[in-house]
Amino acid sequence: xxxxxxxxxxxxxxxxxxxxxxxxxxxxxxxxxxxxxxFPKQSLMLMATSNEGSKATYEQGVEKDKFLINHASLTLSTxxxxxxxxxxxxxxxxxxxxxxxxxxxxxxxxxxxxxxT
Amino acid sequence: AQSVTQPDIHITVxxxxxxxxxxxxxxxxxxxxxxYVQSPGQGLQLLLKYFSGDTLVQGIKGFEAEFKxxxxxFNLRKPSVHWSDAAEYFxxxxxRAGGTSYGKLTFGQGTILTVHP
Numbered sequence: 001x002x003x004x005x006x007x008x009x010x011x012x013x014x015x016x017x018x019x020x021x022x023x024x025x026x027x028x029x030x031x032x033x034x035x036x037x038x039f040p041k042q043s044l045m046l047m048a049t050s051n052e053g054s055k056a057t058y059e060q061g062v063e064k065d066k067f068l069i070n071h072a073s074l075t076l077s078t079x080x081x082x083x084x085x086x087x088x089x090x091x092x093x094x095x096x097x098x099x100x101x102x103x104x105x106x107x108x109x110x111x112x113x114x115x116x117t
Numbered sequence: 118a119q120s121v122t123q124p125d126i127h128i129t130v131x132x133x134x135x136x137x138x139x140x141x142x143x144x145x146x147x148x149x150x151x152x153y154v155q156s157p158g159q160g161l162q163l164l165l166k167y168f169s170g171d172t173l174v175q176g177i178k179g180f181e182a183e184f185k186x187x188x189x190x191f192n193l194r195k196p197s198v199h200w201s202d203a204a205e206y207f208x209x210x211x212x213r214a215g216g217t218s219y220g221k222l223t224f225g226q227g228t229i230l231t232v233h234p
Contacts, residue, residue, distance in 0.1 A: 004160075032220065043207065043224045044161075093160055097220050106222060108153070108161040 003027055004096050006109035013084055013116055021079045021112045023094030029074040030096035034106060035067075038091040050077045084116045119144045119210045123225035130198050131233045138193040138228050140182075140208030149211030150191040151222070152182055156204045164206075167191065178202070203232045 003026040013019050023033055031052050036044040048069050049057045056069035066088075068080040077096075081088055091113055095106035120143045130136055142148055149168055153161040165176025172184040182193045191208060208225040 006160075034221070043226045046221060046223070049221060091158075095161075095222075105151075105163070105166060106220065107163075110160040111158070113158070 002098060002107045004094065004107045004109040006092075006094055006112050008112060009110065010113045011115070013114070015085055015116055016083055018080055018082045019084055019114060021081075021092055021094075021114075023077045023079070023096065023109055025075045025096040025098075025107070028096075028098045028107075030077075030098065031074065032097045033071060033077040034095045034097075035069060035077075035079050036093045036095070038093060038111075040091075044093060047079075081114065084114070086116045089114055089116045119148065119212060119223045121208050121210050121223055121225035123206075123208055123228050125228050126226065127229045127231065129231040129233060132200050133197050136193075136195045136198045136202070136230070138206050138208075138230070140191045140193065140225060141189050142191060142208070142210045143189065144210055147186070149220075150182075150184060151209040151211065152176065152180070152191070152193045153207045153209060153224075154204045155207065155227075161207065164193070198230075198232055200232045200234060203230055205229050 005024045007022045033050040035047045037047050038044045046059050047062045050069045050071040052071045058064050071077040091111050093111040095108045097106050122141045124139050151166045152164040155161050164180050165174050167174050167184045175181050180195050184191050205227045207227050209222045212221040
């Protein structure tokens with residue numbers, strides 16, 4: 001149980017285009033999902049907290065208009081990188097908190113490798 | 118603000134040897150504490166967690182960790198390391214407070230474990 005998927009696993013896009021990454025909780029409902037960014041050989045940095053049916057809460061320094069987050073249902077959150085640039089190339093990981101599991105534990109997706117050329 | 122420090126960036130041990138990975142945290146109250154493991158290019162897998170109660174917690178794959186409030190530490194241990202344990206290990210502290218950021222995790226810098234045969 002408690003499986004989180006991400007799609008796509010890898011994506012290459014051209015500078016200036018937009019890319020959408022999906023995060024799904026497969027066997028549980030997630031009122032809250034989190035989006036992280038991880039640079040090579042570095043730790044995970046929280047980008048934003050996504051709550052179902054409401055606006056995402058962004059961490060300081062994260063551009064809201066560049067990283068659009070939509071949490072349309074209890075099992076799906078999307079991250080759209082708009083007008084992507086090479087510096088946006090990174091490993092993006094989502095996590096989901098189980099609505100019915102006490103609410104403390106996060107389950108992580110396998111990550112999405114974004115390369116902007 | 119919560120923070121996590123993993124003092125060791127890289128640790129090398131021989132297969133069969135014991136292991137201890139250090140983690141120190143800063144948090145204004147009793148924290149939620151987690152250890153995750155990440156293989157290259159993959160998401161995070163939860164090894165163990167501490168919420169309350171017994172300060173020695175057992176996890177998967179033979180790992181254990183001990184919460185020491187007086188030292189603000191949550192060190193991860195394994196009595197005998199296997200070659201398959203080679204990976205990167207992250208300690209994280211979780212926010213207990215309410216609001217939209219409830220459950221927000223702050224990660225340490227990570228410790229890369231290399232296992233020699």
